[in-house]
Amino acid sequence: MRRREFLESAGTALGATALISPAVAAPASTPATANTATATESVEPGDWQGLRELFPLTRDYIHLATFLLASHPRPVAAQIEAHRRGLDENPADYLHSHNASIDAKVARAAAQYMGGDWSQIALTDSTTMSLAMMYSGIKVQAGDELLQTVHDHYATDMSLTHKARRSGAVVKRVALYDDPAQVSVEQCQARLAQGITDKTRVVAVTWVHSSTGVKLPIQALSEVVQKANTGRAEADRILFCVDGVHGFGIENQAVPQLGCDFFAAGTHKWMFGPRGTGVLWGNDAAWARSEPVIPAFSASYAAWLGMLPEEKVPRGMHFTPGGFHSFEHRWALPAAFELHLQLGKANVQSRIHALNTRTKEGLAAMPHVTLHTPQSPALSSGLVCFEVKGIAPDDVVKRLHRKGIIMSSTPYRESYARFAPSLLNNEQEIDQALAEISALA
Ligand SMILES: Cc1ncc(COP(=O)(O)O)c(C=O)c1O
Numbered sequence: 001m002r003r004r005e006f007l008e009s010a011g012t013a014l015g016a017t018a019l020i021s022p023a024v025a026a027p028a029s030t031p032a033t034a035n036t037a038t039a040t041e042s043v044e045p046g047d048w049q050g051l052r053e054l055f056p057l058t059r060d061y062i063h064l065a066t067f068l069l070a071s072h073p074r075p076v077a078a079q080i081e082a083h084r085r086g087l088d089e090n091p092a093d094y095l096h097s098h099n100a101s102i103d104a105k106v107a108r109a110a111a112q113y114m115g116g117d118w119s120q121i122a123l124t125d126s127t128t129m130s131l132a133m134m135y136s137g138i139k140v141q142a143g144d145e146l147l148q149t150v151h152d153h154y155a156t157d158m159s160l161t162h163k164a165r166r167s168g169a170v171v172k173r174v175a176l177y178d179d180p181a182q183v184s185v186e187q188c189q190a191r192l193a194q195g196i197t198d199k200t201r202v203v204a205v206t207w208v209h210s211s212t213g214v215k216l217p218i219q220a221l222s223e224v225v226q227k228a229n230t231g232r233a234e235a236d237r238i239l240f241c242v243d244g245v246h247g248f249g250i251e252n253q254a255v256p257q258l259g260c261d262f263f264a265a266g267t268h269k270w271m272f273g274p275r276g277t278g279v280l281w282g283n284d285a286a287w288a289r290s291e292p293v294i295p296a297f298s299a300s301y302a303a304w305l306g307m308l309p310e311e312k313v314p315r316g317m318h319f320t321p322g323g324f325h326s327f328e329h330r331w332a333l334p335a336a337f338e339l340h341l342q343l344g345k346a347n348v349q350s351r352i353h354a355l356n357t358r359t360k361e362g363l364a365a366m367p368h369v370t371l372h373t374p375q376s377p378a379l380s381s382g383l384v385c386f387e388v389k390g391i392a393p394d395d396v397v398k399r400l401h402r403k404g405i406i407m408s409s410t411p412y413r414e415s416y417a418r419f420a421p422s423l424l425n426n427e428q429e430i431d432q433a434l435a436e437i438s439a440l441a
Helices: 003-014 048-053 074-089 091-114 127-137 154-167 185-195 218-229 284-288 298-304 315-319 327-331 333-343 345-364 393-402 427-438
Strands: 121-124 145-149 170-174 200-206 239-243 262-266 278-282 369-371 384-388 417-419
Touching (some): 003 091, 003 315, 074 327, 074 333, 091 278, 091 315, 091 327, 091 333, 127 239, 127 262, 127 278, 145 154, 154 200, 170 185, 185 200, 185 218, 200 218, 284 315, 327 333, 333 345, 345 384, 345 427, 384 393, 393 417, 393 427
Antiparallel strands (some): 121 278, 369 384
């Protein structure tokens, strides 16, 4: 980066563009394409058909696993393409004319969708990167306990395992429920409370379990953590950390009101963001207990050069991994947040839950099917896990694929078939998929 960019990023950090003198603020040469990356298409609130038209997803299949990795909707693809063109035509000038301020713009777009302050949001490449940065960054001591659940994804498990090996902290695990279909708020609260000790410094949970489709009652669990934190010194307070990737892009929920300290999510699943993007939100107390793992660029670099004190760098910026990235993807992320806001967060939530309820009611009525996901929308979201008597989950998935229906099986030691109705499906598709599952009897 050039001196002008450091001044600009320092200005962004201080919220003071006046810090940038006009002489140095004017780009030496702005590439012609620099400002052409605007969203090209929009969609009306709740227009699901219109939304589907924005995706190049093949019509040859019914897609019931779109959450795995996003297909880029046209507004996102258009922004990626505009940034790609700018970078390809003139990488140095395009980078210099965007680099200092664009991360803050992306974080602002994220905050508009997630709620809270942009300065608390770090930009990452995936849920896994958000989780790894979060757990690697939290300061703990040998003997401290990191309490997670047996329901978490590989990425949480291994981030905590690596952290424990590096720090001497100890990973403990608790089962919040035995039978997912029968999960209750009280049971989850009681099991979590049993797992917490005086040595617990981190509680790690997953909002929606990709193993079972259970949606944890995060606010109710937060009450348990808050109770355990009562009377503790700040340094001993438990940080409540959530892998929120499933749920994010579905639930009409402001992240800062969930009751957690950290929230990690990829934006390339339910959010339809560019592949290779994610976010990590933390409140001030959580960031204060953490140390970055990968040096940040932009304002943190300016701090290193002595242009501003490091503590003036917004925490999200300071924790956003530096180095050069596939910038065209990261910089196109606002288009995905805008698309969700155009659809309306409440509309999105009620549509996905309506399709999920239709799916669960259909599966529950089949004698040869065991539904593992709770029926209640309060305790489930997006993912529906089930078994078909006498057929292995992978074979269920294969047999449906032969019928033109794409599902997935859960990548856990105990595996189920998984049906994930999303905004890209309609009632007819759900009914057709249910009819094929019924025919497996
Ligand atoms: C609960 C959960 N967390 C994390 C991940 C990893 O997500 P990413 O590919 O964004 O790293 C997955 C993958 O689907 C998941 O199900």
